[in-house]
Amino acid sequence: xxxxxxxxxxxxxxxxxxxxxxxxxxxxxxxxxxxxxxxxxxxxxxxxxxxxxxxxxxxxxxxxxxxxxxxxxxxxxxxxxxxxxxxxxxxxxxxxxxxxxxxxxxxxxxxxxxxxxxxxxxxxxxxxxxxxxxxxxxxxxxxxxxxxxxxxxxxxxxxxxxxxxxxxxxxxxxxxxxxxxxxxxxxxxxxxxxxxxxxxxxxx
Amino acid sequence: xxxxxxxxxxxxxxxxxxxxxxxxxxxxxxxxxxxxxxxxxxxxxxxxxxxxxxxxxxxxxxxxxxxxxxxxxxxxxxxxxxxxxxxxxxxxxxxxxxxxxxxxxxxxxxxxxxxxxxxxxxxxxxxxxxxxxxxxxxxxxxxxxxxxxxxxxxxxxxxxxxxxxxxxxxxxxxxxxxxxxxxxxxxxxxxxxxxxxxxxxxxx
DNA sequence: AAGTTTATTGACTCGTCAATCAACAAAAAC
DNA sequence: GTTTTTGTTGATTGACGAGTCAATAAACTT
Numbered sequence: 001x002x003x004x005x006x007x008x009x010x011x012x013x014x015x016x017x018x019x020x021x022x023x024x025x026x027x028x029x030x031x032x033x034x035x036x037x038x039x040x041x042x043x044x045x046x047x048x049x050x051x052x053x054x055x056x057x058x059x060x061x062x063x064x065x066x067x068x069x070x071x072x073x074x075x076x077x078x079x080x081x082x083x084x085x086x087x088x089x090x091x092x093x094x095x096x097x098x099x100x101x102x103x104x105x106x107x108x109x110x111x112x113x114x115x116x117x118x119x120x121x122x123x124x125x126x127x128x129x130x131x132x133x134x135x136x137x138x139x140x141x142x143x144x145x146x147x148x149x150x151x152x153x154x155x156x157x158x159x160x161x162x163x164x165x166x167x168x169x170x171x172x173x174x175x176x177x178x179x180x181x182x183x184x185x186x187x188x189x190x191x192x193x194x195x196x197x198x199x200x201x202x203x204x
Numbered sequence: 205x206x207x208x209x210x211x212x213x214x215x216x217x218x219x220x221x222x223x224x225x226x227x228x229x230x231x232x233x234x235x236x237x238x239x240x241x242x243x244x245x246x247x248x249x250x251x252x253x254x255x256x257x258x259x260x261x262x263x264x265x266x267x268x269x270x271x272x273x274x275x276x277x278x279x280x281x282x283x284x285x286x287x288x289x290x291x292x293x294x295x296x297x298x299x300x301x302x303x304x305x306x307x308x309x310x311x312x313x314x315x316x317x318x319x320x321x322x323x324x325x326x327x328x329x330x331x332x333x334x335x336x337x338x339x340x341x342x343x344x345x346x347x348x349x350x351x352x353x354x355x356x357x358x359x360x361x362x363x364x365x366x367x368x369x370x371x372x373x374x375x376x377x378x379x380x381x382x383x384x385x386x387x388x389x390x391x392x393x394x395x396x397x398x399x400x401x402x403x404x405x406x407x408x
Numbered sequence: 409a410a411g412t413t414t415a416t417t418g419a420c421t422c423g424t425c426a427a428t429c430a431a432c433a434a435a436a437a438c
Numbered sequence: 439g440t441t442t443t444t445g446t447t448g449a450t451t452g453a454c455g456a457g458t459c460a461a462t463a464a465a466c467t468t
Binding site for chain 2: 026027029105108109111112113128149152153158159160164167168169180184
Binding site: 003004031032033043044047051052053 | 424426427428429434435436
């Protein structure tokens with residue numbers, strides 16, 4: 001039966017299966033055998049293609065980030081004007097895709113993994129930088145030099161809202177999350193309009 | 205050597221050791237033997253007092269939440285007036301304690317655990333409800349009927365800021381996190397003032 | 409003093425799992 | 439048409455780990 005050119009197909013199947021299994025179990029405590037079985041092959045073959053379980057996890061994480069990136073790009077392509085761009089980023093961040101069990105499991109566990117696996121941390125940083133840059137593109141025309149601060153706050157708010165929606169029992173309310181984020185934006189932008197230029201908000 | 209009344213002492217030592225080990229390893233992938241060794245006893249004794257590893261995790265989570273609760277209460281005791289109360293909650297949420305390696309490991313992994321362990325989810329809900337109620341106490345005098353929405357947003361923002369500070373490389377910037385949260389508050393309250401709702405003054 | 413409760417551990421059971429290997433099959437290259 | 443490359447797995451290795459248990463010992467009870 002051995003057809004050639006199996007490698008990409010097998011790898012893709014394993015990545016998908018890895019994400020599904022992590023979502024099913026809710027932790028990184030999944031066995032290579034489970035993953036391989038779901039992907040329709042022996043565990044030996046999984047090792048053959050990925051070398052180690054950790055490599056599988058990292059490939060899965062890359063895949064999740066790629067999906068998210070594609071979703072953002074897709075939404076941005078239809079946007080015109082800064083406000084529309086911001087809305088697109090929010091829509092993508094709170095898309096139904098990101099609330100599927102697999103995606104949730106992946107994100108939560110990748111945060112844990114990022115604590116100790118340098119490559120995972122690197123990937124997470126890539127995601128955050130991209131999100132930040134997308135937000136900035138929409139914010140700069142609206143907020144000028146306050147854009148940086150707003151982007152940081154909004155980025156954190158997005159993560160926090162996601163976390164809460166995901167951990168609460170019952171179905172997540174994506175619209176409410178988006179509304180809260182938009183509300184943050186509106187009030188910050190109104191504030192800038194009233195105050196005129198930037199004013200140093202000194203903490204402490 | 206068997207002195208009596210060891211149970212609470214042993215349990216406390218185990219809880220502490222559990223948290224330390226989770227922080228050290230960065231995941232829930234710690235063995236009972238590791239924990240017991242750090243707590244200065246045999247793994248059999250750990251099982252004797254806690255029955256299972258899961259019980260140890262839950263006890264550790266309860267302990268973390270208790271510590272956090274105590275910190276908030278302590279800060280609130282010194283506060284006078286709504287603004288001061290809000291500030292206290294923020295200070296406690298971003299206290300140095302919460303950024304120690306053990307606490308970080310605990311929080312991240314408890315989020316993961318909350319996906320599947322009902323008791324963990326319950327505990328997390330208790331934390332969120334308490335945070336929300338503390339925020340509301342400070343917000344209601346300032347924001348009136350908008351307090352609920354603000355508390356939800358601020359709660360998510362706190363979690364999100366914590367997540368970001370914790371996952372970025374380098375030392376966390378607690379002051380920046382507090383500043384961002386205060387900035388959120390200010391702009392939301394100013395918005396309310398303009399809209400003619402409750403009387404809200406900006407505080408910085 | 410005999411019996412009960414509490415504290416404590418080393419040794420053991422039973423299972424699991426990541427990773428390796430030998431071996432087999434088919435296509436491609438020579 | 440033999441050799442090499444690619445695909446594939448069952449069986450095995452080697453390690454580790456959660457939870458149990460029997461045994462030992464000190465303290466409290468009666």
